Amino acid sequence: MALTADDIIKFLFAILLPPIGVFLETGCDYxxxxxxxxxxxxxxxxxxxxxxxxxxK
Structure with missing residues (x-):
């Protein structure tokens, strides 16, 4: 899958607060x-x- 500009923000959150990066990507799931x-x-x-x-994803 190609990475987009939105993924940069998700990666920053993934490094600082990993659950927020996952929430931005998948929402509230497992x-x-x-x-x-x-x-x-x-x-x-x-x-x-x-x-x-x-x-x-």
Whole structure:
């Protein structure tokens, strides 16, 4: 999938607050719950998952 200008903002949020980046990409679904859990367990896994979701969707 081609990246757009909106994805830049999503990537910034994914680095600063990973659940917000996922929320902007997918809305309120299971991806958001997984990202919140990973961010609580460790900040880096939350960032990795958020970037993965943004790139894959």
């Amino acid at each position: 991806h958001l719950a997984i990202c919140i859990l990973l961010t609580i367990l460790g900040y880096i896994p939350g960032i990795i998952y958020a970037i993965f979701v943004i790139v894959e």
